[in-house]
Amino acid sequence: xxxxxxxxxxxxxxxxxxxxxxxxxxxxxxxxxxxxxxxxxxxxxxxxxxxxxxxxxxxxxxxxxxxxxxxxxxxxxxxxxxxxxxxxxxxxxxxxxxxxxxxxxxxxxxxxxxxxxxxxxxxxxxxxxxxxxxxxxxxxxxxxxxxxxxxxxxxxxxxxxxxxxxxxxxxxxxxxxxxxxxxxxxxxxxxxxxxxxxxxxxxxxxxxxxxxxxxxxxxxxxxxxxxxxxxxxxxxxxxxxxxxxxx
Numbered sequence: 001x002x003x004x005x006x007x008x009x010x011x012x013x014x015x016x017x018x019x020x021x022x023x024x025x026x027x028x029x030x031x032x033x034x035x036x037x038x039x040x041x042x043x044x045x046x047x048x049x050x051x052x053x054x055x056x057x058x059x060x061x062x063x064x065x066x067x068x069x070x071x072x073x074x075x076x077x078x079x080x081x082x083x084x085x086x087x088x089x090x091x092x093x094x095x096x097x098x099x100x101x102x103x104x105x106x107x108x109x110x111x112x113x114x115x116x117x118x119x120x121x122x123x124x125x126x127x128x129x130x131x132x133x134x135x136x137x138x139x140x141x142x143x144x145x146x147x148x149x150x151x152x153x154x155x156x157x158x159x160x161x162x163x164x165x166x167x168x169x170x171x172x173x174x175x176x177x178x179x180x181x182x183x184x185x186x187x188x189x190x191x192x193x194x195x196x197x198x199x200x201x202x203x204x205x206x207x208x209x210x211x212x213x214x215x216x217x218x219x220x221x222x223x224x225x226x227x228x229x230x231x232x233x234x235x236x237x238x239x240x241x242x243x244x245x246x247x
Contacts, residue, residue, distance in 0.1 A: 027055070083106075124138050192229040199232065
């Protein structure tokens with residue numbers, strides 16, 4: 001049963017997580033911090049709950065964060081099985097509760113692996129996110145029936161309170177990745193444009209013809225267009241091309 005000391009105020013948890021969103025270097029760091037916060041808030045003295053968080057984003061590799069080395073050992077199983085409580089919770093957006101792994105018949109191989117790690121009960125709770133992004137908080141205990149009604153309700157409330165912070169972290173990660181991709185695209189375009197200009201000057205040809213020469217060289221050498229353009233620019237001996245941004 002969740003103790004009164006475990007049930008920290010929603011405000012303190014939310015404020016702490018919002019600060020983590022601003023200070024975390026990437027979404028993986030935030031997920032690890034969130035898993036650790038979850039473990040601290042949902043465990044009791046002498047009765048540790050292992051926590052993991054699974055995150056599924058469109059066109060991104062699945063990500064699993066854990067609260068401790070012991071939790072990481074259990075969370076690795078999320079990579080090894082296609083059907084797990086976290087996957088079901090993420091896709092159905094419903095809580096999945098396995099009171100006793102020994103009595104479970106839905107995921108026999110997964111359950112056997114959990115028993116091998118000393119886990120007897122599992123609770124998977126979906127976060128409320130946006131678009132095609134799915135995530136779930138996984139709670140593992142060495143005790144059967146660990147997540148009885150009061151603890152389950154507290155865990156569901158905790159996930160509800162922390163979903164906003166996770167939505168913000170995923171959104172910030174998307175913006176950061178988009179900006180990085182745009183920068184890489186602009187830098188690649190800069191090198192190609194410089195190489196085209198060099199070829200135009202050297203061959204006294206049009207921009208179209210210079211670009212065709214670059215493409216032909218790329219095909220002949222079986223190299224990326226950007227790599228061939230970089231070689232052309234570097235051949236001048238003036239150092240690598242650099243893209244400058246205002247602001």
